[in-house]
Amino acid sequence: MDEEFVVGTWHYVLAKHAKAMCALERELGDRHGLGPSEFEVLDRMVHHGRKLRIQELCDEVHLSQSALSRVVARLEKAALVSRVVCDADRRGVFVCITDEGRARHAEALPTQRAVLSSVFTEAPAPAAFESAVTGP
Amino acid sequence: MDEEFVVGTWHYVLAKHAKAMCALERELGDRHGLGPSEFEVLDRMVHHGRKLRIQELCDEVHLSQSALSRVVARLEKAALVSRVVCDADRRGVFVCITDEGRARHAEALPTQRAVLSSVFTEAPAPAAFESAVTGP
DNA sequence: CCGCATTTAATGCAAGCGCATTTAATTCCA
DNA sequence: TGGAATTAAATGCGCTTGCATTAAATGCGG
Numbered sequence: 001m002d003e004e005f006v007v008g009t010w011h012y013v014l015a016k017h018a019k020a021m022c023a024l025e026r027e028l029g030d031r032h033g034l035g036p037s038e039f040e041v042l043d044r045m046v047h048h049g050r051k052l053r054i055q056e057l058c059d060e061v062h063l064s065q066s067a068l069s070r071v072v073a074r075l076e077k078a079a080l081v082s083r084v085v086c087d088a089d090r091r092g093v094f095v096c097i098t099d100e101g102r103a104r105h106a107e108a109l110p111t112q113r114a115v116l117s118s119v120f121t122e123a124p125a126p127a128a129f130e131s132a133v134t135g136p
Numbered sequence: 137m138d139e140e141f142v143v144g145t146w147h148y149v150l151a152k153h154a155k156a157m158c159a160l161e162r163e164l165g166d167r168h169g170l171g172p173s174e175f176e177v178l179d180r181m182v183h184h185g186r187k188l189r190i191q192e193l194c195d196e197v198h199l200s201q202s203a204l205s206r207v208v209a210r211l212e213k214a215a216l217v218s219r220v221v222c223d224a225d226r227r228g229v230f231v232c233i234t235d236e237g238r239a240r241h242a243e244a245l246p247t248q249r250a251v252l253s254s255v256f257t258e259a260p261a262p263a264a265f266e267s268a269v270t271g272p
Numbered sequence: 273c274c275g276c277a278t279t280t281a282a283t284g285c286a287a288g289c290g291c292a293t294t295t296a297a298t299t300c301c302a
Numbered sequence: 303t304g305g306a307a308t309t310a311a312a313t314g315c316g317c318t319t320g321c322a323t324t325a326a327a328t329g330c331g332g
Contacts, residue, residue, distance in 0.1 A: 018198035062154035227280040
């Protein structure tokens with residue numbers, strides 16, 4: 001087990017995460033009134049289809065269950081999403097993205113892509129890194 | 137500019153950061169009474185030598201100036217670090233790691249390494265990833 | 273030498289997070 | 303079938319964070 005590799009990877013992850021998160025918070029917030037968590041939830045909703053159980057969102061988004069619950073509440077207040085109790089299991093809640101939610105996501109997507117591109121290309125990882133992420 | 141690469145890398149960074157941070161918080165906290173930020177500051181102090189200006193720490197640690205100020209305050213209260221006003225520039229503050237701080241860091245280091253190893257090897261990135269972090 | 277801009281670190285404040293708990297609905301088995 | 307255990311989501315709470323501001327010390331131009 002290569003200790004140096006592990007520690008080096010960790011520092012890389014820390015640095016990129018900090019830079020990207022900070023920039024996303026600023027750009028998405030100022031330009032579109034969205035936090036990174038709000039955008040991430042919207043993004044998953046768009047890619048996954050119309051309705052999604054909160055529990056399933058929880059597996060895909062890097063948030064605790066309670067944090068996700070509040071993000072969804074904020075999104076609902078902003079009318080970007082609506083909550084619908086599940087008929088089959090009335091404990092469950094479906095989250096449905098609204099048309100306005102889709103529109104806001106579409107608006108914000110280029111901003112997110114621009115931020116990520118700038119973060120991951122300014123001190124570009126060597127080409128070999130690509131295979132680490134996309135797989136062999 | 138490969139959009140897929142950028143987004144894929146971002147998801148990788150998000151996933152690893154979340155997993156590692158969560159585990160570090162738990163393990164370092166339960167076993168050694170340290171948060172990830174406290175450990176990171178201690179770690180930099182150990183590697184950098186005896187005294188370090190807060191401003192310099194700020195460049196190396198992924199925290200805002202205010203957050204760092206508070207982390208140092210917590211560490212000082214725990215006697216792991218001491219603050220000394222700089223004689224040459226009395227606005228500046230030197231942070232000095234104490235013997236107890238060094239000891240605590242030495243105690244916690246294996247825990248951190250174990251956590252990182254488990255995170256970065258459980259679903260191991262392909263070997264090619266190594267060159268992305270350590271350089272060509 | 274004086275005053276104003278700058279820099280360093282600390283602090284007030286609000287927001288977001290995770291943990292633990294709560295509330296409500298469902299499942300299981302005796 | 304009925305009651306205990308389980309599961310889903312929401313909520314109370316304390317903590318950490320970042321932004322903006324403050325307080326103190328320094329530097330610089332006139």
